[in-house]
Amino acid sequence: MRIPHHLVRARSGLWSFRQRVPVELQPVVGRLTFKRTLRTCDMKEARLRALMLAASYAQAFAVLRERRVEKLSKKEADELIARLTESTNLRDLTLHRTQAPDGTINERWQIDSPEDVQLYRQMMELTAAMDRRALPRPSLLYGPMAAAAPAPSPAPKPAIETITLGKARDAWLASIKGSTLPKTWTIKKTAVEMLTSFLGERTKIHAITRSDLARWYQHMRDGGASTPTLTNKQSYIGGKGGFFDWALASGYYPKGDNPANGHVSYSTREKRARRKFGFKAYDSHQVQVLFAPAAFESLPLPARWASLIGLYTGARASEVGQLLIGDVFEDGGVPCIQISDEGEHQRVKTDVSLRTVPVHPDLVALGLLKWIEGLRAEGHTRLFPGAKAEAKNGQGNWVSKAFSRYLAEVGKNWPNARRGFHSLRKTLIQELQGAGVVSELRAQIVGHELDDEHHATYSRDFTVKEKLEGLGAHSPGLLSLNYGLNLEALRPLVDPALLPEGSLPKNSRRARSNA
Structure with a gap:
């Protein structure tokens, strides 16, 4: 499911992130949206932070959906969503980004103050609690102190068949060819080949994370891709019937969150522009x-x-x-x-x-x-x-x-x-x-x-x-x-x-x- 989110810039120049709560979870969470100040005036940095926040919220919503089957109380829902969003507090943990000669971007969080240690411990407690309850973990990037923390016992995971991204691409395209218009098939082929080129044909598909997809979308945006183009790519790769939807159904990717979905959505201004330049009715x-x-x-x-x-x-x-x-x-x-x-x-x-x-x-x-x-x-x-x-x-x-x-x-x-x-x-x-x-x-x-x-x-x-x-x-x-x-x-x-x-x-x- 696509979870809409967008950036808002204040008069001061600082960017904020707004995340809409899925309709079915609004009664559980007790609110329609979340707003987080990104504390940066730089557009590229704001986009990166927004993508990571969107990934964390998507993980949180996935947890709530699973627990809702067992009638999670509103108090538990409030506590869980607060702890999940707390664990991605960009204000307290400093993000370091380096780019290798091959274009790969590495990211880590710096933990070097008592406040950082306290926040890190909260993250560890949440991870351990989720392991005990057999819930999916949020996607977190751990800093240098991660080795000092005791690793919780991993929950048993269902066996999945490992396959490279290149082979998965070929199998998906073959599976949809008979039911897809030639022109549409070509467009989908272009999208999945772009992803394969960015992550590498030999990458194991089950090891791909939301952060990997976030980097891909940002890479395309930095290359001049517009929101409509990114939205189309997201629908082919992460939408219903898309590449990762097929991978989940085929057992090539762990059951749960679709890592390619929820990264891109239209801002209010872009939605107005699309309506303005759409097909006109005849008078x-x-x-x-x-x-x-x-x-x-x-x-x-x-x-x-x-x-x-x-x-x-x-x-x-x-x-x-x-x-x-x-x-x-x-x-x-x-x-x-x-x-x-x-x-x-x-x-x-x-x-x-x-x-x-x-x-x-x-x-x-x-x-x-x-x-x-x-x-x-x-x-x-x-x-x-x-x-x-x-x-x-x-x-x-x-x-x-x-x-x-x-x-x-x-x-x-x-x-x-x-x-x-x-x-x-x-x-x-x-x-x-x-x-x-x-x-x-x-x-x-x-x-x-x-x-x-x-x-x-x-x-x-x-x-x-x-x-x-x-x-x-x-x-x-x-x-x-x-x-x-x-x-x-x-x-x-x-x-x-x-x-x-x-x-x-x-x-x-x-x-x-x-x-």
């Missing part, structure tokens, strides 16, 4: 221009239907491109489109992306069901037969490109902004929000995961009728969408049978013959 005027019959006929027939499906369902380009004939069906008399990963070559972004979306009456009026029946009668199994099932950039790449070329022409005089097929999804979400559709219903229609863990645990799935009609007079559903399109003029462009063969638009005639 009502732009929707009218995009779907004006005179312009819309320049799109090939499959791209027209893909665009309309995106506008009325909020489906991603990849979800639209991989649709099968069998994904369109009736449920209780309501025609529906199912976003699924059950068919061959079908994939979804996340588990919540698996959903059933009612077909809006505008799509029915335009002849969507009739068009699909025509494809079925011709023996097709895919909604868009021309899409390549094993396309390198995904089955929605064709519609994204076709729509982008079309957009570049019809929207060439619009204000500069990031727009594309994905903007149709954002348009639908904002239209539903403006119509008063509740967030839980919107999330299930478009396949979004709500941030509040309460919803995932206790909410139920809405029926297709509820998604279409809403939950009552004051809680509408998908029927509240009203783009005001000229359906009568658009239908001949998506149902070529309504026009005489001689007047059939060129693109439509070619699309029908290739269907």
Whole structure:
């Protein structure tokens, strides 16, 4: 689990570290965040100290999660979190950093005062207590006096299979190749090869620590990597289904904390910037221009239907491109489109992306069901037969490109902004929000995961009728969408049978013959 943290700079120039407590542990810890003063004005030093603090807090949270099974009291939780964070008091123990010719950074704590000795003894007591209770130790760097302290008896550890980082890299890439898009596989390969190059191919994977990963992330940041780049690398190496997640499941890494996770997160300012430069929704005027019959006929027939499906369902380009004939069906008399990963070559972004979306009456009026029946009668199994099932950039790449070329022409005089097929999804979400559709219903229609863990645990799935009609007079559903399109003029462009063969638009005639 990624545990968000970030740095804050005071007017004095000193940096502070803020660590958010995971939602499920907030009732146990009794607070939402921790704040620690780093007592430095140097950005690089602050980042290093923040990374080490984040690693220690992650260890502390892992301990609390394990003890929570046995109903750890709030008093015990407070004591344990205080002692764990006390053991990384950067104010009292001085950090020494040296860099070898090969680029390796060595770090140690100096212990040379009575206060340092007292703090060190507290660390030793905590370590011994955790050994007695069979809990994981926090990641600590011991100074010169470590040899003078009696070493506690190690708790028995489960046997793990040793494997080098290089071999683990190759095995992981081989395990995900069959279920990953070629482009995504290449990106993941680049990330794990960067880690292997930094730590060395012969490094034993079970010996890699959170500090090793912290050095890697800092190395990339020092090399100019941005937060989005670091976040992506973290998701591939430390996220769900990532390299270390696979290593833990395969028995190559000790069970417990994922050492590659929890190091990088977006600051409040970076989150604002991402929202500012993300895809923009189309306003009502732009929707009218995009779907004006005179312009819309320049799109090939499959791209027209893909665009309309995106506008009325909020489906991603990849979800639209991989649709099968069998994904369109009736449920209780309501025609529906199912976003699924059950068919061959079908994939979804996340588990919540698996959903059933009612077909809006505008799509029915335009002849969507009739068009699909025509494809079925011709023996097709895919909604868009021309899409390549094993396309390198995904089955929605064709519609994204076709729509982008079309957009570049019809929207060439619009204000500069990031727009594309994905903007149709954002348009639908904002239209539903403006119509008063509740967030839980919107999330299930478009396949979004709500941030509040309460919803995932206790909410139920809405029926297709509820998604279409809403939950009552004051809680509408998908029927509240009203783009005001000229359906009568658009239908001949998506149902070529309504026009005489001689007047059939060129693109439509070619699309029908290739269907």
